[in-house]
Amino acid sequence: MNHEDSFAVTERNRLRRLHERGAYDRKTVFEILDAGIMCHVAYVLEGQPFCTPTIYWRQEDVLYWHGSSASRMLRHLKAGSPACLTVSHLDALVLARSGFNHSANYRSAMCFGTARLIEDEAEKAAALIAVVDRFYPDRAATLRPVSAQESKATTVIKMTIEDASAKIAGGNVEDEPEDYAHQVWAGIIPVRTVLEGEVPCPRLASEITRPATLDAYRDGRTLDDALAETHQRFKPEPA
Amino acid sequence: MNHEDSFAVTERNRLRRLHERGAYDRKTVFEILDAGIMCHVAYVLEGQPFCTPTIYWRQEDVLYWHGSSASRMLRHLKAGSPACLTVSHLDALVLARSGFNHSANYRSAMCFGTARLIEDEAEKAAALIAVVDRFYPDRAATLRPVSAQESKATTVIKMTIEDASAKIAGGNVEDEPEDYAHQVWAGIIPVRTVLEGEVPCPRLASEITRPATLDAYRDGRTLDDALAETHQRFKPEPA
Known part of the structure; x- marks a missing residue:
């Protein structure tokens, strides 16, 4: 992967802690983003x-989500508002021999940018198709079409990722060398x-x-895997 | 439940959307908080x-979490910094007959307050026990004790919940009356x-x-249930 495939490291996305597990490359960040539906x-x-939970999706370097139609937020987003969108997947609880080394295994991606309302009608129409088809391949065309009233009642927000970072913690317990002899599960x-x-x-x-x-x-599959697969199948019209 | 058992409704926690599924009472908010480990x-x-993912826990109206030891944040938290801590549980994907009615079932709690570093040594020591025992009953006493160096390297943050709201979306699809005849799964x-x-x-x-x-x-159980049970069993020393 060449240099262009990493996000720039800036003061806001530079990892201060656990930096050995951090990454700034698009592949790592996108894999975490594309395995999720709620950010x-x-x-x-x-x-x-x-801190608002919402459904989101990604197309290239752009993240999309549905906004609340709350007027307090709309006003700010019209002008563009700095935002941070984070996706986290919890993978395991980690029980160590000291309190200090207890933790969790997880994968998270933190993305920074400027959130803006989509005001262009064609762009919004495409987004209202994408929000269905990204998760459920080819489904939008099978639905009752979006009405003008529904489009008006829906707020779609987009944010180009300006910088981002990923953190991945995995594996089994890591204790201090002298703690392995301590008698606890x-x-x-x-x-x-x-x-x-x-x-x-x-x-x-x-x-x-x-x-x-x-x-x-399909039944029994992990949500991550299903979402990663449907993201692979998702081919939006170029913006 | 009497009036004192609800958080005050203010400009910042008042639900603007889907208000019919919203709640401000402690019982509803706490049930969502106590079924989670990552906020x-x-x-x-x-x-x-x-927007930072982290492990958290609750004692009465106070939320606790581990902070990054990043100096940029520490400086601000010493003086107290406004924060919003949100916990969300995804329960189902909802596929409707129109794009507009697609959604997700979830339970989320959004809590507002002022985040502060715990600087008192005794309070911090209690928190470093609680962060283990809240999740793993009676475990802290079985571990290699916390060292002075570890305590120094650990930042614990607390935030009294000033106001909060919960949103719960459940059940099956709700389509527009005229859409039920539309031929799609x-x-x-x-x-x-x-x-x-x-x-x-x-x-x-x-x-x-x-x-x-x-x-x-135990194997096969939901994480929510395990966390709700261990929270019930958690009896911290009164602060």
Whole structure:
């Protein structure tokens, strides 16, 4: 991977802690982003930070999410507002022989940029298709089309990633050399986020079966894997 | 539940969207908080928002987390810094008959307050025990004790919840009345975060077995349930 494939390291994304597990390259950052559906976005309103969970997706260096239609935020986003979008996957609880070395295994990506409303109608229409098709391949065309009223009621926000960092903590316990002799159970308890098999809408006509385009979400699979696969299959129109 | 059991509704925690699923009572907010181990904290540094994933826990109205020892943040937290700590649990993907009604089922709690460093040594020592015992009942006393150097290298932050809100979205698809006849598969795909059975430290002596105090984390259980149970069992010294 050449130099252009890494985000620049700046004062805001430079990792201060656990730097040996950090990365700035697009491949690592994107793999974490593309394995998720729910992120947390930090933004500031009159000095007050907000941390909002939301569905998001990525196209190249651009992140998209649905905004609250709350007017307090809209006003700020029209002019562009600094934001930080973070995606985290918890992989294991880590139980060490000292309190200090207890931790969690996780993968996280933190992305910085300026969040803006999508105001262009064609761009917004494309985003309202992408928010479905990115997760559920080829599904948007099978739905009842978006109405003008729905488009108006929906706020879509985009943020070009200006810089980003990834942190990955994995593996088993790492204790201090002198602590391994301490007589206490130590190890990791892995955590998996798995799909459980669908529950059809109770009002679904009995002849309608789940389409093969949703096979990525098969029972027992991890959500990460399903999302990574559907992201691979997602080919949006170039912006 | 009487009035004192709800957080005040203010400009910053008042829910603007999906208010029918919102709540401000401690019981609802705390149930969401106590079923989690990883939160996201938003804070602001020189106008730039940061969204940081971290392990957290709750004692009464106070949230605790480990801070980065990054000096840029320390300086601000000494004086107290406005923060927003959010915990979210994803429960299902929701596939509707229109793009507009696609969503996710989730439970989230958003808590506002002023984050501060714990500088009192006794309070910090108690927190370094709590961060272990809250998750792993009675474990701290079985570990190699915290060293002075480790305590110095660890930053613990606390934030009294000044106001908070919860949002819960559950159930199956809700489509527009006229859309139920539209011929497309609709339903939900539940997501569960489950424990997978431990992986002992490769250097663990063969005679050391996992203690019964960790039984909450049994194989196949959801992480939420394990964390809710261990929080119930957690009885910290009153601060």
